[in-house]
Amino acid sequence: MRLLGTASLALNRIWATKIRSLLTMLGVVIGVAAIVALTSIVDGASQGINKSLATLGTNQLNVTSMFPDALSELDARALAELDEVSVMFVQSVNEGTIATGDTRVNARLVGVSSQYFEAVKPDIAIGSYLSSSSYAASAKDVVFGGDAAGDLGLTKDMLGKTVKLNGQDFRLVGILDDQVGFGTSGRVYVTLDAARKLFSQYPYVSSIVVQAKTPEQVDALQFSADALLRERYGLTAEAETRYTITNQANLIAAVGSITDTLGLLLTGIAAISLIVGGIGIMNIMLVSVRERTREIGVRRAIGAKQSNILTQFLIEAIVLSLAGGVIGLILGEIAAFALAIIGDWVFAIRLDTVMLALGFSLLVGVVFGVWPARTAAKLEPIDALRFE
Amino acid sequence: MGDEVVRLDKVRRDYLVGDQITTALDSVDLVIERGEFVAIVGPSGSGKSTMMNLIGCLDRPSAGTVMIAGDATNSLTDNQLTSLRSKAIGFVFQQFQLLPNTTALENVMAPLLYQGISPKQAKKSATDMLVKLGLGERLNFDRNRLSGGQQQRVAIARALVTGPDIVLADEPTGALDSKTGAAVIDLLKELNKEGRTIILITHDLDIAASAPRRVFLRDGLIERDERGAA
Ligand SMILES: Nc1ncnc2c1ncn2[C@@H]1O[C@H](COP(=O)(O)OP(=O)(O)OP(=O)(O)O)[C@@H](O)[C@H]1O
Numbered sequence: 001m002r003l004l005g006t007a008s009l010a011l012n013r014i015w016a017t018k019i020r021s022l023l024t025m026l027g028v029v030i031g032v033a034a035i036v037a038l039t040s041i042v043d044g045a046s047q048g049i050n051k052s053l054a055t056l057g058t059n060q061l062n063v064t065s066m067f068p069d070a071l072s073e074l075d076a077r078a079l080a081e082l083d084e085v086s087v088m089f090v091q092s093v094n095e096g097t098i099a100t101g102d103t104r105v106n107a108r109l110v111g112v113s114s115q116y117f118e119a120v121k122p123d124i125a126i127g128s129y130l131s132s133s134s135y136a137a138s139a140k141d142v143v144f145g146g147d148a149a150g151d152l153g154l155t156k157d158m159l160g161k162t163v164k165l166n167g168q169d170f171r172l173v174g175i176l177d178d179q180v181g182f183g184t185s186g187r188v189y190v191t192l193d194a195a196r197k198l199f200s201q202y203p204y205v206s207s208i209v210v211q212a213k214t215p216e217q218v219d220a221l222q223f224s225a226d227a228l229l230r231e232r233y234g235l236t237a238e239a240e241t242r243y244t245i246t247n248q249a250n251l252i253a254a255v256g257s258i259t260d261t262l263g264l265l266l267t268g269i270a271a272i273s274l275i276v277g278g279i280g281i282m283n284i285m286l287v288s289v290r291e292r293t294r295e296i297g298v299r300r301a302i303g304a305k306q307s308n309i310l311t312q313f314l315i316e317a318i319v320l321s322l323a324g325g326v327i328g329l330i331l332g333e334i335a336a337f338a339l340a341i342i343g344d345w346v347f348a349i350r351l352d353t354v355m356l357a358l359g360f361s362l363l364v365g366v367v368f369g370v371w372p373a374r375t376a377a378k379l380e381p382i383d384a385l386r387f388e
Numbered sequence: 389m390g391d392e393v394v395r396l397d398k399v400r401r402d403y404l405v406g407d408q409i410t411t412a413l414d415s416v417d418l419v420i421e422r423g424e425f426v427a428i429v430g431p432s433g434s435g436k437s438t439m440m441n442l443i444g445c446l447d448r449p450s451a452g453t454v455m456i457a458g459d460a461t462n463s464l465t466d467n468q469l470t471s472l473r474s475k476a477i478g479f480v481f482q483q484f485q486l487l488p489n490t491t492a493l494e495n496v497m498a499p500l501l502y503q504g505i506s507p508k509q510a511k512k513s514a515t516d517m518l519v520k521l522g523l524g525e526r527l528n529f530d531r532n533r534l535s536g537g538q539q540q541r542v543a544i545a546r547a548l549v550t551g552p553d554i555v556l557a558d559e560p561t562g563a564l565d566s567k568t569g570a571a572v573i574d575l576l577k578e579l580n581k582e583g584r585t586i587i588l589i590t591h592d593l594d595i596a597a598s599a600p601r602r603v604f605l606r607d608g609l610i611e612r613d614e615r616g617a618a
């Protein structure tokens with residue numbers, strides 16, 4: 001008998017026992033659905049993290065310190081002079097309050113130097129960045145981050161109106177589209193001069209960001225920036241707790257390795273659940289071989305070879321497993337789609353996930369189908385026919 | 389020597405259950421020629437089914453030689469035995485043994501498909517055979533929608549469709565009422581008139597009496613081999 005004929009026998013049987021077939025597949029369905037959904041969560045999460053890291057730029061170094069008076073604007077100017085540097089900006093971050101009308105909440109008041117918006121280019125929802133005229137006039141203008149704007153319930157018509165930062169009047173010029181949620185305290189951005197008037201901490205800054213001209217120069221820049229700061233403060237190699245230089249590329253790599261580990265973990269879970277699903281299929285196939293012993297005997301009597309019986313049962317196991325894989329894939333992608341909407345990340349059906357899901361369910365069918373199929377094929381025709 | 393389709397030479401078949409040996413057939417000699425209608429008769433446990441399994445190439449003897457359509461079965465591999473069975477033997481069982489979830493037509497097509505014949509050709513031959521046995525209206529009925537007599541006719545069509553050298557019927561009337569049973573026997577006789585070799589296994593002496601040749605088995609031995617009208 002040709003393979004097609006044998007396959008149709010297997011399909012016939014699966015269709016004739018629909019409910020039981022569905023229950024048999026359940027293990028594989030759940031295993032595959034779980035792995036597809038979980039993969040998409042990890043994907044989405046790392047997408048989100050990488051996106052927020054990427055807004056900071058991959059060829060940037062971030063110089064920070066645990067101490068409020070460790071880094072000054074003078075350090076920043078010196079760093080800006082280094083050969084590899086294309087852009088430099090500083091941030092001065094302080095906790096404060098923001099208020100409009102009767103609403104007052106805590107927020108981070110961030111003073112940024114003039115290149116900040118140019119370099120970071122955050123998405124803007126309404127209005128504009130702090131302009132060069134804001135800087136020239138040391139104007140008390142403010143750009144709200146999305147979360148801070150949400151906290152105060154700011155709307156489009158507030159643009160150009162007054163809001164209070166630590167009790168002082170500022171003019172709202174823009175709101176960013178960078179909502180993170182998760183209860184992070186909101187950020188608002190003002191010029192460095194305005195921040196100093198609010199907090200009087202000249203000349204200290206919280207962080208200095210220097211951007212290399214090309215991504216290849218980042219490592220060289222890190223080396224020379226370190227050397228420069230050490231020289232300015234007369235520090236030995238051991239005593240470098242005064243400041244930390246963070247390399248964005250390293251950070252992205254670190255996140256990458258975390259998501260890789262997570263991926264590995266998920267693969268492990270998937271493997272276990274697929275094995276459990278496979279054992280379920282094997283179990284039912286063994287029962288089925290027993291129940292159909294007579295049928296096997298009759299088939300042998302009317303001319304079926306051992307190989308015909310083997311193929312029939314093996315295909316049945318493979319079809320069960322593969323169908324379970326397809327159903328699981330569909331359910332998993334639906335769950336992933338729903339999660340993507342909730343988690344606000346981009347939903348995409350990944351070809352490698354699809355291939356992996358189908359490939360593994362095929363493998364499970366073969367591995368766990370072989371034994372029952374061999375059992376069926378090895379039955380002696382006379383015993384099979386006598387079987388009650 | 390005529391055209392022998394079955395030749396048993398000193399055939400013995402022992403069954404080992406635990407450490408107990410049962411000799412189901414003991415040194416049996418039997419020759420059946422093409423075109424014969426032979427009834428194999430005997431009480432329960434006399435070895436009829438054992439003999440049928442040997443003639444049907446489902447089993448091999450413990451000692452002696454079984455020759456079917458000129459081939460000795462003793463030394464054949466499982467695959468070779470299956471090929472011989474598929475070519476030379478058509479089975480009719482007591483309990484009809486139609487395949488589950490399968491229509492009459494699919495049942496009759498199955499032996500042809502196992503021979504590697506194309507589905508199109510198999511469908512044609514199977515349809516012709518069912519029509520010949522008066523089941524043209526029942527092609528797509530499965531066994532749950534066929535009467536016992538109809539099921540047995542489907543089973544006979546399935547046994548005949550490959551044009552086997554021998555039709556082996558083990559108690560084909562055992563699960564039928566006497567009228568339907570008689571019709572089945574008449575059908576087998578008719579097929580015999582067309583030149584088919586029929587071996588009918590039964591413990592019903594009336595049915596056996598209507599066969600031109602009767603082989604009586606008792607305790608694994610051939611007790612009598614009669615020819616002519618009983
Ligand atoms: N597979 C087997 N294993 C062990 N013993 C068997 C086997 N098949 C048959 N026997 C024994 O061989 C003897 C002959 O059995 P067989 O089935 O050939 O009898 P039978 O004439 O067909 O009887 P019945 O009319 O009841 O079908 C019996 O004693 C039976 O118990």
Ligand SMILES: [Mg+2]
Nearest residue numbers: 436437438558
């Ligand atoms: Mg019997």
